[in-house]
Amino acid sequence: MTATLLDGKATAAEIKDELRIRVKALAERGITPGLGTVLVGADPGSQAYVNGKHRDCAEVGIASIRRELPADATQQQVDDVLAELNADPACHGYIVQLPLPAHLDTQRVLELIDPDKDADGLHPVNLGRLVLGYDGPLPCTPRGIVELLRRHDVALRGATVAVVGRGNTVGRPLGLLLTRRSENATVTLCHTGTLDLASHTRAADIVIVAAGVPGLLTADMINPGAVVVDVGITRVIGADGKGRYTGDVDPEVAETAGALVPMPGGVGPMTRAMLLTNVVERAERG
Ligand SMILES: Nc1nc(=O)c2c([nH]1)NC[C@@H]1CN(c3ccc(C(=O)N[C@@H](CCC(=O)O)C(=O)O)cc3)C=[N+]21
The missing domain is CATH 3.40.50.720 (NAD(P)-binding Rossmann-like Domain)
Structure with missing residues (x-):
């Protein structure tokens, strides 16, 4: 027997077509959805993933908000970027690319994301909502x-x-x-x-x-x-x-x-x- 391959790439393309239509409907209401990414350090793998996310955004008409910090960024610098994105009305959701450099406190960073802007669905509040069956962004x-x-x-x-x-x-x-x-x-x-x-x-x-x-x-x-x-x-x-x-x-x-x-x-x-x-x-x- 040879397994049927379930093609995630083709299905993702289908979903992106559907999203393009929803983004157009939002445009008629004067709304452009915006995705933020926070990348700390220059790991080539992480950079490639983040680039892919911005390419996806461009394909469906989502605005990208890109924040990059050096590998030796302080916790305070990261905190400040999160506070800025939490306050930015153009940013509807954002992610902090993981893993973070070891000197940064990942738990603190994930908890500083506004749960209602948590595009990854990884904030403790949203994992809690998943446990309880409440509405919220899913991982x-x-x-x-x-x-x-x-x-x-x-x-x-x-x-x-x-x-x-x-x-x-x-x-x-x-x-x-x-x-x-x-x-x-x-x-x-x-x-x-x-x-x-x-x-x-x-x-x-x-x-x-x-x-x-x-x-x-x-x-x-x-x-x-x-x-x-x-x-x-x-x-x-x-x-x-x-x-x-x-x-x-x-x-x-x-x-x-x-x-x-x-x-x-x-x-x-x-x-x-x-x-x-x-x-x-x-x-x-x-
Ligand atoms: N906050 C955060 N959120 C993440 O979602 C997150 C993260 N950090 N850190 C790293 C991992 C890894 N990850 C991948 C997503 C897509 C492919 C992907 O699309 N891969 C292609 C191959 C590569 C390509 O074509 O670009 C595939 O499987 O066909 C890979 C890896 C998300 N991550």
Whole structure:
């Protein structure tokens, strides 16, 4: 068997087409949605991600507000940029690119973002809203995964899902999202303390791997025909000495799975599309 590939890039393009129409409707009300990005330091990977976000904005008609600070920026400098974006009416939502340099307090930074401008959905208030089932911006990667599965008619209601990884940006909030009444999936959240990982992944209709461990999920660990989602993105140095990104799913899984969300071309583009969606939603609220 060869898995059907669920194309995140094509689905993200579809979502961007829909957003373009919503942005036009906002323009008629005199509103231009604005996304802010805060980048501290010059990590080439982070720079590339942030550039991608601004390119996405230009494609759908969202204004970009870009703030860059040097790698040795003080906590006060970062605090000041956040205060400025919180006060800027042209900025409907913004993100602080993670990871931050180690001398900065990430928790403090995330808590200083106005929860109503939190385009990533990672502010503690918004994660709390997700726990409680209240309205608020949703974390982009979990939301992108649910949206991609929905648009490919992968049923979540009644499905058993193994989520591998309990990180704050993917695994943990994804478990919360999938177990909402509106999704009604049954989730097993696996992590480094899980004793027999394969017993959980084999029992699942859907396996979502967000552990950051290249090749962690192998073909023998899934039920043939299962839907597999690769969220891993780890920079490795190939045999040719060049850096490249690799996922958490062993390529052989494509022979056994029923459907596969690949990396690249899967969750990454969907994450970016959900960031834009969060900003347009913030702007629509006025
Ligand atoms: N505050 C914050 N929010 C984030 O959302 C955030 C972050 N910090 N720090 C880093 C991670 C990583 N991340 C990616 C998003 C899209 C792709 C993506 O679109 N990747 C393409 C390949 C690269 C490309 O085509 O540009 C793909 O998977 O097909 C990758 C990585 C967001 N992150």
